[in-house]
Amino acid sequence: MEADPPVLGADTTPPRSFTLNAQHELRVEIDNEKRATITVLSGTAEIFGTELAVDRAYTFSGAKLAVFSWHGATVQIAGPTEVAYVSKETPMTSYVNTHAALEQLRIAAERMGSQSGPRVLIAGAGDVGKSSLCKILLSYAARSGRRPLYVDLDVGQGSISVPGVMATALVEKPVDVEEGFSNHIPLLYHFGHLSPDNHSLYKSIMGRIATAVTRRCQSDAHTRHSGVIINTCGWIEGPGFQFIMSAIDLFQVDVVLTIDSERLHHDIATAVNSSGTNNQVAVVSLPKSGGVVSRPQVFRRKTRNERVKQYFYGIKNDLFPSRTTIKLNDFVFVRIGAPPVPASCLPLGETPANNELKVITVTPSTDLLYTVLSVSASPQVPSNLQSLVDTNVLGFVFVAAVNMDKKELTILAPSIGRLPSNVLIVSAVKCEMQL
Ligand SMILES: Nc1ncnc2c1ncn2[C@@H]1O[C@H](COP(=O)(O)OP(=O)(O)OP(=O)(O)O)[C@@H](O)[C@H]1O
Ligand SMILES: [Mg+2]
Known part of the structure; x- marks a missing residue:
């Protein structure tokens, strides 16, 4: 046959x-x-x-x-x-030893009752295994019966939801190897860019998340003792280094794990020693795995598009997003951050204002096509638009089509029904494919 x-x-x-x-x-x-x-x-x-x-x-x-x-x-x-x-x-032996040391700190915190477990920040250049180490330490913590908070400050990849977002999530079980963090209920903040270009907004959101983390730790002893694991982006020079230092300060980090960079280890250790805070910070250098691969820009771009797609359809393609048409007039579109007014347009001697936190209304146009819009947690337009900077977002919609004649958008939303808010925050992040 x-x-x-x-x-x-x-x-x-x-x-x-x-x-x-x-x-x-x-x-x-x-x-x-x-x-x-x-x-x-x-x-x-x-x-x-x-x-x-x-x-x-x-x-x-x-x-x-x-x-x-x-x-x-x-x-x-x-x-x-x-x-x-x-x-x-x-490097798994070093990583599991690190987990064991963190466990000791958790046990000590439990004994003290009111004390917090380790607040760990992971830093290193791009593609050294920071996100992987976060997963390892979180999963080991969950396997040890802990319930730590994960904070993702890497806006480029959006491991918790979609790129352009800063977020925190409670980790109650080991990270799902296929689904990642998508099963964890997160607290999300709109940043809207793929790198921390808007310094003021980045720092402001870090502060909001740090406050949320502190509140959670105050009200939940189990999480307080389990501690926090903070992921950062691979920008470690200049302002990137300052962001790491700000995060150490805002989250009251007491353990910094640097991967594969003696220089970064030295710079952070020197900076925390000279900062004069009472908070003792242990700075530990860890090796990089020989298996960590650098991801070319094309791969990263595709992965980002995939992340957006997975948000709506699920990693296993088992979710059913709703495709609906919304009237532009029923919504207010805003953007956070306006470009500075050029010095040449200002009166003599005046310095340009910092508009990085300014909320501006956006007139919808075909530019919205393929954009990811954040749905604000503010149910309606607040009297002071500026308050949107400090308001978290509930989720995201994707603009699949724009019809300016009919003044309508066709959007993809995670679920059927009215959107929970009529305030949509426009992101500079686009998904470069039709969903
Ligand atoms: N031991 C390993 N073997 C094979 N691949 C690995 C290993 N460890 C990590 N990787 C992969 O290498 C890539 C880079 O690792 P990871 O994302 O953890 O680095 P990163 O430092 O967080 O990068 P970025 O700075 O871009 O956020 C990822 O795709 C990750 O899944
Ligand atoms: Mg990473």
Whole structure:
């Protein structure tokens, strides 16, 4: 009998098995457009601190990751991968020792009752494994029965929701290896840019999140003792360094973990020692994993677009967003931050005002196409528009079409029904694909 012809475009890569000895890791890279599954056939293995169930196929697309085993495992990959190899070089021992040291601080905080557990900030240049270490430490904390807060100050990737957003979320269980943080109920703030260009707004939101974190820790002893893990972006020079120092101050950070940079370690240690605060800050240098890969701009762009898509459709494509038409007149569109007035347009001797926190109304136009709009938590337009800077957002809609003749937008929203607010904050972040 003749075999059926292969289906055009179907993946024909045969499943491959890898044997992981104790403390080895399987490094895998899967393209954005491709899909592969990873299954632990025997033994124990984890991805960024979250243990994998045996015989369950986990699906990944556009992912670079390490499957690590403490005691040995056999792992099968089905589907196309760009890279898949086993390495015995891994910083996991340093990372688990760090977790053990943080646990000691949590236990000490529990004994004291009113004291806070470790407030940890992770810093390092781009692509050194900061976000991965956050996941590892959060998942280990959850596996130890803790309930820490995760704060994501990296606006470029939006690990909690979408790019352009600063957020915090309570981590009650190990981070889902496929879904990431998307199952955690977050507190979100609109920033609207992919890098902290708007310095005043960035610092202002850091302050808002720090206040929210403090409040949560005051009212919830379990979280207070579990502590906070703060992720930062890879900007460590000039203003980027100042943001790290501001975050250390605002969140009363007492442990800074720097990855792969002696210089940054030295600079932070020097700055905290000379700051004269009573807060003792331990600055610890950690190695980078040889598996951490730098992600080219094209990959990052695609991943950002995917993040927006996943917000609406779910990582497993199992959500059903609603596509509706809204009347422009029923909504107020605003933007936070206006460009400074050029000095040449000002009266002689006057310095340009800082408009970075200014809320300005936006006249809708076709420019809104493919934009991500934040839905303000303010149910209606506040009498003082400026208060929107300090107001969190409830979620996001995507502008799929603009009809200026009918004065309508077609939007994609996470759920059916009226939007909870008529205030929409325009982001500079666009998803470069139709959703
Ligand atoms: N051990 C590893 N093996 C393979 N891939 C890894 C490993 N550790 C991390 N990665 C991957 O490398 C990439 C960069 O890591 P990560 O996102 O943690 O770095 P980062 O310092 O947070 O980068 P950025 O500065 O852009 O935020 C990610 O895609 C991550 O999943
Ligand atoms: Mg990161």
